[in-house]
Amino acid sequence: MIPEIEELYQEVILDHSRRPRNFGELPDAAVLVHGDNPACGDEIHLAVKFDAGGGLEDIKFTGHGCAISQASASLMTVKLKGKSRPEAMEMLRAFHDLVTNDANEAPKVLGDLRVMRGVRNFPQRVKCAMLPWRAVEQAFEQGAGEATVSTELAYCRTVQRRACDLSAASRKGPDDARRTRIRFELD
Ligand code: ZN
Numbered sequence: 001m002i003p004e005i006e007e008l009y010q011e012v013i014l015d016h017s018r019r020p021r022n023f024g025e026l027p028d029a030a031v032l033v034h035g036d037n038p039a040c041g042d043e044i045h046l047a048v049k050f051d052a053g054g055g056l057e058d059i060k061f062t063g064h065g066c067a068i069s070q071a072s073a074s075l076m077t078v079k080l081k082g083k084s085r086p087e088a089m090e091m092l093r094a095f096h097d098l099v100t101n102d103a104n105e106a107p108k109v110l111g112d113l114r115v116m117r118g119v120r121n122f123p124q125r126v127k128c129a130m131l132p133w134r135a136v137e138q139a140f141e142q143g144a145g146e147a148t149v150s151t152e153l154a155y156c157r158t159v160q161r162r163a164c165d166l167s168a169a170s171r172k173g174p175d176d177a178r179r180t181r182i183r184f185e186l187d
Contacts, residue, residue, distance in 0.1 A: 009115040017067035022077035026060040031142050035063075035135035037127050037151040042069035046135040050143075055084040061132065068116075068125050073132035075113055085140050092133050099129050127151040 026047035035044040042065025051057035059077045063070065076095075080088050094107045099119040106114045119129045131151055138149040 006118065009118060012112070012115045013071040014067060016071035016074040020061075020070055020074035022060045022074065022081070023062060024060050025062065026058060029058075029060075030144050031139040032146045033135040033138045033142065034146070034148045035131045035138075035150070036148065037065065037069065037131045039124070039151065040066055040069065040128050042066055042128055042131055044069065044073050044132045044135050046073070046132060046139060048136070048139040053084065056080050056082065056088060056136075059136070061135075065131075066125075066128050068119060069128040069131050072116060072129045075116065076132045076136065079111065079113055080136065088136060088140070092137060095133060096130065099126050 026049060028049060029047035030050050031048045033044075033046045033048075035046060036042075042063070044061055044063040044065070046059070046061045048056060049058040059081055061073045061077060063073065079091065083091070091109065091113075094110050095113055095116070097104050098106050098110060098114065098117050102120050106117055116129055119125050134149050134151060138147050
């Protein structure tokens with residue numbers, strides 16, 4: 001990538017991590033999902049309110065952790081507000097590809113989320129970037145009430161498993177690949 005663009009992307013990520021959008025409580029939330037990424041110490045508490053059609057009427061978060069996790073949550077909430085469940089899940093898959101698959105061109109549908117593409121060069125940060133997405137996925141599944149989700153168990157649940165397995169196996173050491181398989185079995 002052109003260095004100037006890469007720099008610009010980094011600035012956008014830093015801006016979102018320092019001044020996260022949609023950060024705060026959502027008192028009339030239908031679902032509250034506590035997301036945990038023990039590998040990095042990231043926490044995202046995602047609050048969601050659904051519209052009559054089951055789409056995302058409002059979405060807010062609180063939490064703490066690395067810049068990638070917080071920026072990813074901020075960018076995600078901006079992108080997903082007002083989206084239907086199928087649209088959100090399509091975005092999830094596209095975003096997962098963006099941060100794991102270096103062969104893929106970034107789909108235009110991702111818009112601003114494309115600033116996160118550099119994460120693919122840092123496999124250990126993929127969970128940081130995916131944490132808020134795992135939380136929103138859980139929010140849809142849950143429908144109401146409260147839930148917890150951890151990157152250690154929810155990894156690769158909806159995305160195409162084979163593609164995910166390949167990227168996990170090729171990017172990590174043998175120990176990590178084994179753990180990924182165990183995780184699949186737990187699913
Ligand atoms: Zn992190």
